[in-house]
Amino acid sequence: MALLCILPLFVRLLGMGEQFATLAGEYAIAILPVTAARGVCEVLQAWLACQKITKPPLYINLALTPFHAAVCYSLVFNTRLGFLGAGCANSAMWIARAATLYMHCISPHADLDRPFGGLTRRGLRDGRGELLRLVLPGVLMSDYWTGEAIMVCTGLVPNPAVALSALSVYTSTLKMIYDVPNGVRSGVTVCVGRALGAGLPSLASLAIRNGRLLLGCWLPLPLFAVCAFTSGWARIFTRDEAVILQLHALVPWLVVNSCAGGLMAIANAVMAGCKRLPPSWRSSASLALASLWGCSSASALG
Template structure:
């Protein structure tokens, strides 16, 4: 994490003739309240909390809906597959968590570069650059997607090479083939999503996702049970649903007045400066991939245990529930990144720091409530996925670890997205390498295989790595000099701002 050593100066962003979606509370009221020495500390904090809470929930609530519904599409596909049989559930779980999450993590991570640049550019009112960042990211992610297609095509030999069961690997490969179109939907969706979030435009995405979920459930039911397409049909419908979301969001951007200042059409600038843009995208990708692959490795290791079908079924159910609850944190994460990026771009260090505290507090409270709910329902939650009693008992035994993961997920992802808002991706990547791959995975392997604790041991060790990473992020965030981060944001925007080029006709 780099810090500027230059003296902090106040610089007002240039006014544009049209201010899209600018919230007065975001740009001035919170900073003024936090700087008002005429108020007592208690009154200042109370007023600031009220202002930030309104801003946060206006942004976070629709964002949570978007992420939860998008995740529910994958979750429902897994549930439909699970009711075909335990083999199909294990195959869909391995295909989703072992192959698909690799692509998801890589492309979402690369798309986070848009989150940093668009969030800070919007706060600084450099609106014309948002559309350029969107297009550059889409170009890079599409090129990456072409390369990732090879992993999907050769998924069966890859899974066999990793030591997975031949029967499960063969079925998982069939499921994965249907997810190939989803790769390119991801490549366009993530930049579009970050582009809209940076402007606090999230309600349209929530409406689009909600409508798409209804279509997805109907089409999956028809494909799996009425037409009898099985695993391949389930995954093809999932890919189609993601494309519906992408197309609908892009139509909104092109036709909406709210994006008039930030989307000026296709530009040749999208193909300029790609190597430098790739460096920031790569740092973002490494940071997020190290997190998503961490839990992917948990599932892959479980496939090497005795009775891998039971281990995969129970762990995949826990991971699915964790992922669903995690979407709440992800919604708050995205809000945190937007809030921090906007405030740094606008030159408001106190507001950026205060936004971190508030969003972390809310996300932690919600995650604790979710953990308590999981413990209360631990004996029955598996029956929504499969009817097996052995799986239900295994899930019940893993529930305390699931609850612990949920609590950690209420803090760690929020702080990771604060890092995205500040542009600290490279620093967090180093932290992730140490905590996850030097500590967590070796410890999980030791507990799971050497001490014969099975899935419980693997997961326990990996939770230790997550806990260590969370503590480091808390410490670093606590020690951050937010005035210097404002200077860094200004330097970053000055570096990435381009001269206007003609729009492609």
């Protein structure tokens, strides 16, 4: 959230122009609540998933999808906010999602194995060490660092509008494809953890195999569609031929990234279910941070 607040200054330092910096700052303020609300949602969904409770979050997400679309359309086209309305609608949707999930978790009518006492200082204090031990390596090794660095550096290329448009479509498609591996990762993590906790390693192995099978069935479908109908996929988002040409060049990287993401999803699920960190996480984290500007920035500018 602090980065969003200083985004205009950061944009100016990159030399992207005063007008662009002003618009970026206004949009950053519009989406400021998203970070906190999304964090609450991730925590609550993981807590529910550990108890094999997945339907309430699903129903909440399904109910809020038309709400988000209606609010976004109304704010963008029926108010003076313009594109800022999309950011405000996104914030409203995530706040509503977090509030609804939280109310469900503290409801006495929720069918929970363990009651949820709410977010308390004691809970944060007692579990802080274990949480940081498990979370920090994932934060340091997250591909979001390199991905966002590339997005920032595209503002410095000769034709930033084309590059930013192409990367925006690329990342949106990649995230959509990864939604299924992300769900599989959560499911495998819970199943492996519960199976090992019950002393049933065979069930843990079965969960891992089923996770791989699900990803093996899912990933070829969107990737084949993107490869076979690249122009059609690109024209869903834009009519700019320069952007479409860039998207054609990005398709092989989309395939590689999606497949690697699927493999990493299963690997991360297994390690999380076993409450283990990869032996080389320190060196991996250092490599990720070193490559943040060394590799990703060079790739973007090249």
